[in-house]
Amino acid sequence: MKNNNKKSLIALNSKITKCKSCSRLVKFRTKIATEKRKMYLKESYWGKPVSGFGDYNAKLMIIGLAPAAHGGNRTGRVFTGDKSSDFLFECLGKVGLSNQSYSINKKDNLKLKNAYLTLSLKCVPPGDKPTKQELINCSNYLRKELILLNRVKIIIALGKIAFDSIILFYKNNYEYNTRGVKFIHGDSTKLPDEKTLVSCYHPSPRNVNTGRINMQKFTKLFSDTTKSLS
Numbered sequence: 001m002k003n004n005n006k007k008s009l010i011a012l013n014s015k016i017t018k019c020k021s022c023s024r025l026v027k028f029r030t031k032i033a034t035e036k037r038k039m040y041l042k043e044s045y046w047g048k049p050v051s052g053f054g055d056y057n058a059k060l061m062i063i064g065l066a067p068a069a070h071g072g073n074r075t076g077r078v079f080t081g082d083k084s085s086d087f088l089f090e091c092l093g094k095v096g097l098s099n100q101s102y103s104i105n106k107k108d109n110l111k112l113k114n115a116y117l118t119l120s121l122k123c124v125p126p127g128d129k130p131t132k133q134e135l136i137n138c139s140n141y142l143r144k145e146l147i148l149l150n151r152v153k154i155i156i157a158l159g160k161i162a163f164d165s166i167i168l169f170y171k172n173n174y175e176y177n178t179r180g181v182k183f184i185h186g187d188s189t190k191l192p193d194e195k196t197l198v199s200c201y202h203p204s205p206r207n208v209n210t211g212r213i214n215m216q217k218f219t220k221l222f223s224d225t226t227k228s229l230s
């Protein structure tokens with residue numbers, strides 16, 4: 001059965017890209033887009049909020065923290081054009097959740113299969129550190145995504161902030177008792193509506209370079225997690 005909410009999701013994503021609710025983030029995303037990184041000086045940066053992307057009928061949601069300054073904030077698509085994206089898509093391609101193992105720009109023909117990618121915060125924050133209020137402001141969009149993506153059975157949270165934003169949704173909308181609920185890489189948490197939340201380290205260069213995560217472990221987690229979806 002298809003998800004009938006496709007139109008609403010498209011409308012939501014369009015609304016997200018116009019959002020200016022967080023003044024600090026509007027200023028920061030614009031500054032990055034104006035100053036640019038040397039290697040991208042000839043490119044026109046997106047410099048706006050980055051909405052979710054993927055299969056509207058997905059049974060798997062993958063959530064990260066926020067767009068990268070010179071990744072999503074440059075290319076306009078979530079997990080596109082930076083080192084974390086390279087790592088993530090090498091894995092998604094291997095496990096068959098995407099049609100290719102790279103995500104470079106909006107014209108690269110990337111398609112997700114049975115997966116939808118989104119972010120806790122749709123704008124890049126300075127130092128990758130959002131304020132509590134910014135996360136609260138943006139949580140309204142995530143709430144709508146979680147409601148509209150009504151075929152999702154499993155959520156993989158890439159990092160603790162992404163994990164916490166999902167837990168906050170259930171706390172606020174399902175009176176979920178969060179006592180003892182913790183982000184532990186590889187652990188699964190049963191949510192009150194029977195979805196499963198899987199904790200996974202973010203595929204950031206820092207986590208990869210320090211050996212906290214490697215391609216083999218990362219791919220195994222995705223492969224084990226998605227076996228039950230078919």
Ligand code: SF4
Pocket residue numbers: 016019020021022025026049121122123134137138
């Ligand atoms: S972080 Fe979210 S709420 Fe804040 S400006 Fe960006 S899209 Fe809007």
